[in-house]
Amino acid sequence: MWNGRHIVGALYGAWRLAHGDARGMTFFTFDSAGFWSSFLAAGIVLPLHLLALWSLPDADGSGSLAAELLFYAVSWIDFPILAIFLTRFLGLSRGYVPMIVVTNWASVWQSLLMSPVQILGGLGLLGGLSDILTFAVLAAALVYQWYVTRLTLQTTTWTAIAFVLIDLLMGIGLAVLTQGLH
Secondary structure (H helix, E strand, O other): OOOHHHHHHHHHHHHHHHOOOHHHHHHOOOOHHHHHHOOHHHHHHHHHHHHHHHHOOOOOOOOOHHHHHHHHHHHHHHHHHHHHHHHHHOOOHHHHHHHHHHHHHHHHHHHHHHHHHHHHHHOOOOOOHHHHHHHHHHHHHHHHHHHHHHHHHOOOHHHHHHHHHHHHHHHHHHHHHHHHOO
């Protein structure tokens, strides 16, 4: 059974990885329970996601909360499902569970980094800095994701970049579909 100690340990491991310390990998559990429990990160991040949505200039309440929640749920499972096939095809199956576990927990730190910029920018409090800060934070998050992917899959830089880009493009595609539902 997962408890607060396990969650704190996984978050600490993700924090260590964000600082380039590969020893952060020792704080994760890569068994079946660890895999499924890593999706608890979605619940941790959800309030930040909803707050960021609320702060958008066009968030007048006309958008469908159900559509946003569906998008959010799909965004947590679409890449893990595709990655099953990608890792098998590329002979990287041994790294699949570690990649998903670490990516899920790393998303908490990525959200904590990105959400303030999204919220403050959405509220118009960053002025001309909004785009620059958004780009800088996105770049940092993508580099972090690349590092996690390369480390967990034990693969080349270019393969890790491809995984990160596929995940990014899937997220953009989902966002476009969600906007079409409003």
